[in-house]
Amino acid sequence: MKKIISILLVIFVGGFGQAQEAIQSFSLEEAITYALENNRNVKNASRDVAAAEEQKWETIATGLPQIDGNINYQNFLEQQVSVVPAEFFGGNPGDFEEVIFGTKQNVSASATLNQLIFDGSYIVGLQSVKVFLEISKNAKEKTELQVRQNVINAYGNVLLAIESEAILVKNRDVLRKNLDETTKIYENGLEEEESVEQLQITLSGIESLLKNATRLKTIAYQMFNITLGIDVNTNTVLTDSLENLAETNISLELLNAEENVEDNIDYMIAENDKTSKELLVKLEKSKALPQLTGFINGGYLGFSNEFTFLDSDQNWSGFSAFGINLNIPIFSSLGRTAKTQRAKIELEIAEESLTELEQQIRLEIARAKSDYQFSIEDYDIKKQNLKLAERIEKKNETKFFEGIGSSFELRQAQTQLYNAQSEYLQSMLNVITNKTQLETVLNRPN
Numbered sequence: 001m002k003k004i005i006s007i008l009l010v011i012f013v014g015g016f017g018q019a020q021e022a023i024q025s026f027s028l029e030e031a032i033t034y035a036l037e038n039n040r041n042v043k044n045a046s047r048d049v050a051a052a053e054e055q056k057w058e059t060i061a062t063g064l065p066q067i068d069g070n071i072n073y074q075n076f077l078e079q080q081v082s083v084v085p086a087e088f089f090g091g092n093p094g095d096f097e098e099v100i101f102g103t104k105q106n107v108s109a110s111a112t113l114n115q116l117i118f119d120g121s122y123i124v125g126l127q128s129v130k131v132f133l134e135i136s137k138n139a140k141e142k143t144e145l146q147v148r149q150n151v152i153n154a155y156g157n158v159l160l161a162i163e164s165e166a167i168l169v170k171n172r173d174v175l176r177k178n179l180d181e182t183t184k185i186y187e188n189g190l191e192e193e194e195s196v197e198q199l200q201i202t203l204s205g206i207e208s209l210l211k212n213a214t215r216l217k218t219i220a221y222q223m224f225n226i227t228l229g230i231d232v233n234t235n236t237v238l239t240d241s242l243e244n245l246a247e248t249n250i251s252l253e254l255l256n257a258e259e260n261v262e263d264n265i266d267y268m269i270a271e272n273d274k275t276s277k278e279l280l281v282k283l284e285k286s287k288a289l290p291q292l293t294g295f296i297n298g299g300y301l302g303f304s305n306e307f308t309f310l311d312s313d314q315n316w317s318g319f320s321a322f323g324i325n326l327n328i329p330i331f332s333s334l335g336r337t338a339k340t341q342r343a344k345i346e347l348e349i350a351e352e353s354l355t356e357l358e359q360q361i362r363l364e365i366a367r368a369k370s371d372y373q374f375s376i377e378d379y380d381i382k383k384q385n386l387k388l389a390e391r392i393e394k395k396n397e398t399k400f401f402e403g404i405g406s407s408f409e410l411r412q413a414q415t416q417l418y419n420a421q422s423e424y425l426q427s428m429l430n431v432i433t434n435k436t437q438l439e440t441v442l443n444r445p446n
Helices: 002-022 028-038 040-061 120-187 193-228 242-248 265-286 335-401 407-442
Strands: 023-026 066-075 082-085 096-099 105-118 235-238 291-304 316-327
Touching: 023 028, 028 040, 028 120, 028 193, 040 120, 120 193, 120 235, 120 242, 120 265, 120 407, 193 235, 193 407, 242 407, 265 335, 335 407
Parallel strands: 023 235
Antiparallel strands: 066 105, 082 096, 105 291, 291 316
16 A cells, blocks of 8 residues: 555656646746747748858859769670771772771779859859848848747737736626625615626626636737747746836837937848849849850770779770860840840839838838837826726725715726726736837847
């Protein structure tokens, strides 16, 4: 019996230890740091940068020496027959003799070195791959900004769901107590039935909202886990509070931040896109330039009617050569001209798009500043409104149970309080998310 109890204790302690290990706690900054290392989109963006680095070297390597080796073995199942005048062998003029040239088997081994000496498109290609690498790095930076923003929003939504559930539980408990007391008063004939019904209506509404809040809290946690890059059902704990985050995210200095459009990540990407279009024009023009390449090769040939190529006394004949090839484009039926003109048109489109984007970003910064300033002002107002609503509800509750206030007035005060609570929670979340939006547009993450 003792042995069985010991086994059960080991299993319980082990399971409890595993459950403890499964819980992960995060402050907001810890969540951001974790997501920037583990979020799947960030990982893929890092892989894109690594791939761009490899493509850069791939392009560089095309202009460096290229060495290829070749080994060829031939065994003629039936050798080709040629004819020569028979008089070469003492025969009659006009007659021909069948002869076989060469051996039945042969082996050749060679190596060739090719070197690009001049190619205008290669030079442009080197410039283009640098721009492509910058675009990949910009895309990674944009992904990190988006992930940071998503983490902050998801973190805030979880805290909002937690606070909403806690307030609804508190309101439900107060209503249950009020309903119980009012029911007893009604049963003693000192209160109207309508008062009980009014409280029942309010309570049923709160209980419904509470059930929905509990479901939303579960979904908010799952969204938070996905944003971090962990399993959706991981048990996570958030160590920051909504009110503390709202207070620490009030920064009037950010409202006066310099509006440098060039720092915006979308502007950087668009500017690099314009540069790539400029290089495309240069590339099409470079195709009209000559291309100069050189090569050198060498190898050995072996001949035999039997497979004796691995023998030490096999005879090998060496050969080698070098050469230069100059390719000069002369006439393309205006094809190159058309490609160049098309590249110029695409450049003009990119320039117009960049100008339009600059205006949009300026407007976006102004809107983000306005939204952030309003959220700070709204937070202060909603905070004061909540205090007022709490006092009004408390007064009406006292008046109701003292018999000098109606149930309708109490229900109005309670509804006003619940709205004030909800608006206060939302105002705190707005401060956090609007500040994050402004930081993202300015590309100034803390």
